[in-house]
Amino acid sequence: MKSTTKTNSSVKKINVESCEQPCLIERGMRVLGGKWKASILWHLKDGPVRFNELSRMLGGASKKMVDQRLKELEAQGLVTREVISDRPIAVAYDITDFGRTALDILERLKEWTEDNNI
Amino acid sequence: MKSTTKTNSSVKKINVESCEQPCLIERGMRVLGGKWKASILWHLKDGPVRFNELSRMLGGASKKMVDQRLKELEAQGLVTREVISDRPIAVAYDITDFGRTALDILERLKEWTEDNNI
DNA sequence: TATAGTGGTTACTAAAAGTATACTAGTTGC
DNA sequence: GCAACTAGTATACTTTTAGTAACCACTATA
Numbered sequence: 001m002k003s004t005t006k007t008n009s010s011v012k013k014i015n016v017e018s019c020e021q022p023c024l025i026e027r028g029m030r031v032l033g034g035k036w037k038a039s040i041l042w043h044l045k046d047g048p049v050r051f052n053e054l055s056r057m058l059g060g061a062s063k064k065m066v067d068q069r070l071k072e073l074e075a076q077g078l079v080t081r082e083v084i085s086d087r088p089i090a091v092a093y094d095i096t097d098f099g100r101t102a103l104d105i106l107e108r109l110k111e112w113t114e115d116n117n118i
Numbered sequence: 119m120k121s122t123t124k125t126n127s128s129v130k131k132i133n134v135e136s137c138e139q140p141c142l143i144e145r146g147m148r149v150l151g152g153k154w155k156a157s158i159l160w161h162l163k164d165g166p167v168r169f170n171e172l173s174r175m176l177g178g179a180s181k182k183m184v185d186q187r188l189k190e191l192e193a194q195g196l197v198t199r200e201v202i203s204d205r206p207i208a209v210a211y212d213i214t215d216f217g218r219t220a221l222d223i224l225e226r227l228k229e230w231t232e233d234n235n236i
Numbered sequence: 237t238a239t240a241g242t243g244g245t246t247a248c249t250a251a252a253a254g255t256a257t258a259c260t261a262g263t264t265g266c
Numbered sequence: 267g268c269a270a271c272t273a274g275t276a277t278a279c280t281t282t283t284a285g286t287a288a289c290c291a292c293t294a295t296a
Contacts, residue, residue, distance in 0.1 A: 023177070025156045025224055028231035033151035035253075038143045051273055059141070062255060067274070088263045089272050098234070105226045106143055112223055113146035116216070153284075169243055180285055185244065206293050207242050241294075246287105253282070264271075 031076055032102060036061050036069045041099055042106050044079060048092035078102065149194055150220060154179050154187045159217055160224050162197060166210035196220065 032038050036058055043049060043057050055066045070093060073079040078099035084090045095103075112118075150156050154176055161167060161175050173184045188211060191197040196217035202208045213221075230236075 024228045024231045025160050026154070027236050028227040029151060029153075029156055031231075031236055032227070033147060033156075035147075036144070038147055038151075042143050052271085063274070064256095064276095065254065068253090083273095085272090089261085089274085091273060101234070102230060105223060105230055108223045108226060109146040109150070110142045112220060113142045113149075116219070118145050118149055170241080180287095181244070182246095182286085183284070186283095203242090207244085207291090209243060237296100239294100239296085242292075243290105245290075247289100249284100249286080251282100251284075253280100255278100255280075257277085257279100259276075260274085262272080264269105266267100266269085 031078075032105065034069060034072065036065060037073060038106055038109070040066070040069055040073060040093075041078060041095060041102060042110075044093060044095040044099070045103055048082070048094040051091050051093070054093060073099070149196075150223065152187060152190065154183055155191060156224055156227070158184070158187055158191060158211075159196060159213060159220060160228075162211060162213040162217070163221055166200070166212040169209050169211065172211060191217070 032041070039058055040054065043054060049057070051066070051070075054070075055061060055063060058066060070079065070081070074081055077096055080094050080096055082092050082094065084092045150159070157176055158172065161172060167175070169181075169184070169188075172188075173179060173181060176184060188197060188199070192199055195214055198212050198214055200210050200212065202210050
């Protein structure tokens, strides 16, 4: 890896390779970092949850917010939406296998937050 | 606060305990999840970087953005600001030991993003 | 003297995020 | 019938965030 230091006197300080990494971090954050998105995912880890129950779990996030985030997560393939009853409409949201691959990151984030009293 | 759990047969479905977890995730995200924050931290992992260099590394994030995020990160103890030269003003930002504890999460996020072509 | 670099600040605008309320349409229970 | 529940949608609104551009004081170079 080329360092930003001492190749010669006129070395540019910008290391282009280093610019590749942040994009990955930023892109990942766009998927997991929105408000409530990580929390929603986290709440689904123990099995499907219904819409209103999920809203309550999130401590009063508005329906609009929960709805928007769920749609984003669904579009990105992290959660699924299933109508479990038609007449008295009932819908269950579940985490996909792909969604589960992100739980490891969230687990670490949770531990980090916990350990550092954030 | 009255609990919603099992006082009798008409137990509500809401599990109050489960509501503790998302807060940890949400709180952690408030620290690492802002736009550019994780990227800034990531860029400092190989050593101190100067203000303008950092701006360029972030691919054109405005000075105002970089400045704001750096101030937040500094206030939260994740990075330090050091004036390394006075006359031709020069400032270096560095990651703290505490900041480094978050790199593990970012590393996983980066891998996850990479592996899933996000 | 002019230009470009350092590390910012300030003022402003545009866009996104979030809140609040009311509404649909159906079901269940009193 | 009336209220309360289900899962949303629609509308209007406020707040927050993001981003642009200009500017400051200073230095260094041509």
